[in-house]
Amino acid sequence: MQRIGVFVCWCGSNIAGTVDVKAVAEALKSEPGVVFSTDYQYMCSQAGQDMIKEAVREHSLTGIVVCSCSPRMHEATFRKTAQAAGLNPYMVEIANIREQCSWVHKEMPIGTRKAIILGRAAVAKVNLNAPLTPGQSPVTKRALVIGGGIAGIQTALDIADAGFEVDIVEKKPTIGGKMAQLDKTFPTLDCAACILTPKMVDVAQHEKIRIFSYSEVTDVKGFVGNFNVTIKKNARFVKEDICTGCGACVEKCPQKKVPNEFNLGMDNRHAIYIPFAQAVPKVATIDPNACTMMKTGKCGLCARVCTAGAIDYTQKDEYIEEKYGAIVVATGFNPINLDKFDEFAYNQSKDVITSLEFERLTNAAGPTAGKLLRPSDGRHPHKIVFVQCVGSRCSACAEKGKEYCSKICCMYTAKHAMLVRDKYPDTEVYVFYIDVRTPGKSFDEFYRRAVEEYGVKYIKGMVGKVTPEGDVLKVQASDLIANKQINIDADLVVLAAAIEPDKSARGLATMLTASMDTNDFFTEAHPKLRPVESPTAGVFLSGACQGPKDIPETVSQAGAAASKVIGLLAKDKLLGNPCVAKSNELLCNGCSSCERVCPYGAITYADKEFRMPDRTLRIRRVAQVNPAVCQGCGACTVTCPSGAMDLNGFTNGQIMAEVDAICK
């Protein structure tokens, strides 16, 4: 029989407010196996933990039940406490009487009765706990960063600077992401390319970093410390290690009418192209859907002009398998599709553009060489209207847009407005907003400069409709403070479209078994305390894939993710999860049912010798679980027809004891 100590936590008033903790401690004293039961305000504090250690010593406890917050919060904490007290850390069970009791039930008698029942279930379980020892697995000291924007770049640099090898997989032909498309960045008005390109070059030249550009991750197997990843390198039809990026092929390519993705379709590129002048790697790529040679077999001009002989029309997609210890997701974001927002005439008029398109127009390397010209007729706009929150904060129209705030738009519109007023003082600028959100460092001062120094007209109100009429765009909006309707004949309308995670993220989440929320942002292990780790061990998050954020926050988070990766890769051995499946060889009949359901291939079969009742020896085929590979899901335990397979930490006996205690 165990000697169990029960420790009921008040959690300040979080539990004690709706559960009579003293009554719970008193009621559990009489449970089978319990020799000691007490309560305290903050069990997880130093004083609380010392109390547990003292009780273990004084009462020779062999098992501990803590009635407190969720085990997802503090199971690890109390396991460490048990270990410090000399107990095996797996002789601890937590009864969740906070998130699943005191916080959801308002009346004290009801909450107290339920807390006692949950405590009983935990005691019943601990009575059947056995000491468990974690296995060890090696760590592959290489990290994978999926996504080559500023988040991926910064994470990779930080990991590589610590001495570990990093591979970046980027699906576009070049790294750089959205930041490479920006003109200036808030709040410093730094030129985006000027601060990004040195980092891109650092990545290219770093001896510990490898870039897989124009590539995608197609399969991920394994677990933390031991991932096996398959990377598909899409065929560029150009030999990457020979191409010098001279651009002669691009000049001569006769196919000039392909919409240029980098300029968001506002101008054209060639079928063979280098995305932008500072691309890393600076190699050409052939778009097989646009190339005449690839489609009809006639042309081949680029191969003829290439002095390096880098063109290879027969190149095939390549699949590479590589091992990694840690994976960082940095897949970034995209502005949403505005097809459902016909009220703003985005699809009806060329002069209604998104903020990212505006960014390309003002960029000196953009389709108009930095001159702000209307896309329809190339004339300079004299009245510009910026519309905020297009598709963001859409609670009423959840199917149309997003419920959340996209965070970056208030600041980038202030930036756009200021840049216009600075370059073209004769142009009037209106910004229609719901709120102006400027929480960062120097952000509010930035926005106030736009209003006070640059004369940007901020109007609190929403834009109801934009109607193209001849040369102008008729903007109907409201001014909520003056309490009237406003009509403006604008030359250019810029929509601050909501941002959403990149579409590739969904498939990646399934491959990594990383959680996503309902908006397809990757979920963090804890929203406040563990913002860069996914609940799946070994998978980390960096940048806008986890939630909308600007560049300062992205760089911050990238460093945080890198530090978590470094902490993982610095270990030589990882302690595994000891809650793994175990086969009772005397009951196993070798049917292979368990082997077939295991998602990790952790079960194999071995021939073993058994002594039969009649003293003869027989060789039988029995199941063997590899504790380093088993993740402890328990699928095999239910499949086993003999009941030979059980799961440490969640044995059949333990779960049934919990059921019995609850139903008593």
Add this chain to the structure above:
Amino acid sequence: MQVNEFKPLIVAFCCNWCSYAGADLAGNNRLNYPADVKIIRVPCSCRVNPMFVLRAFQRGADGVIICGCHPGDCHYTSGNYYARRRMAMLFSMLDYLGIERERTRLEWVSAAEGAKFAATMNDFVANIIKLGENKRLEDLRCKK
């Protein structure tokens, strides 16, 4: 006022990675659901042996609900698919025994769906209250 005083006994099996976290989120957001629901944590919905469900009914539970990750999102890749098949067979057998279909449920709740968890529990308990006590599967020999 005649109020039905029947307090049902509901056992919920929640998978650690999604539904248990969803239940925690319901608590974080201070949502309410009846205290009749008691949650047992399992690593995956595929750990739930149909025997556990039967045992709960045998010991007097009035309703049993199993919660797991949405298909495609299982932390162990395929666990919830196994759970789906097993529970389909179990519920079919219970139906054959004459046990009301509403006494059991398999629900997918993600870690971000605190509201769905609370709503599911409220709905499930309301149904059980309408059905009344589990007389058919309760084994009085288990009551001391």
